[in-house]
Amino acid sequence: MMNTVTTDYEKTDIGNIQIAPEVIEIIAGLAAVEIQGVAGMSAGFVGGIAELLGRKNLSKGVKVNVGQREASVDVSVIIEFGVRIPELAGEVQRNVKRAIESMTGLHVVEVNVHIHDVHFKGTEKVEEEDITLRVK
Template sequence: MDKSIERAEHNDVGTIRIADEVVGIIAGLAATEIAGVAGMSAGLVGGIAEMLGKKNLSKGVKVEVGEREAAVDLFIIVEYGVRIPDVALTVQENVKRAIESMTGLDVVEVNIHVQGVGFGSEVKDEDIRVR
C-alpha cells in the first residue's frame, strides 16, 4: 500500500502496518467516550453541523501520520450545558493516551474543532447549528 496511507514498522520477525484510518477510529472512539461529547461531526453543510453515528467515527477525524509521530484533528459536537474548554482538554488527553498506548506513535498534537452543540436525542440534525 501507499506509504502515506499506513505506518510501517520493521522488526526481526516482519513488518507491522497500521493504516491511518485505524488511528482515526481509535481517536474517534476515544473522543466519544468522554462525557460532554455528543458525537463526531462530518463538517459544516450550509451552516449546519452534520452529526455522525458510531459507524463513521473516522469521518470526523483528520490524521497525519509520520514514521514515529501523529497529529490529529477532531471535529466534535458537544452537549448543551457543558464547559467546552474542559471537555476539549479531556478529549485531547484521552485521544493522545489511546493512540500512543495502542499504536506506539508519539502524538504531537490533538486539535479540537467544536462544530456544534447537541441538545439531546429528540432534537433533529437540522437543529444543531453553528453560530
C-alpha cells in the same frame, strides 16, 4: 494500494507491522466519543449545518498526519448543551493522545479539537415524536 505507516520499531525479524492511517482515525474517534459531553463526531458543515455522525462513523470528523514516529490529530465533535467547553476539549485531547500512544506506540505531538455544534437533547426527541404522530 492502501497508505500505511511503517516505523523502524515495527520492523521485526519475521516481517513488518503496518498501521493504516484509518485505524488511527478510528482510535481517535472512539477516544473522543468516550468523553461524557461529546454528542458525536462531526463531518463538518453541510449547507451551514454541522452533520452529527453519532457513534457509527467514528473515523469521520478525524484527520491525522502521521510521520515515522509522530502523529498530529484534528478531531471535529458536536457537544452536549451545558458542558464546559474548555474542560471537555482538554479531556478529549488527553484521551485521544493516550489512546493513540498506548495502542500504536506513536508519539502524539498535538490534538486539535474543533467544536462544530451544540446538541440539545430535549429538542430532538420532541421533533421525532411530532413526526411520528403525523405519520400515524
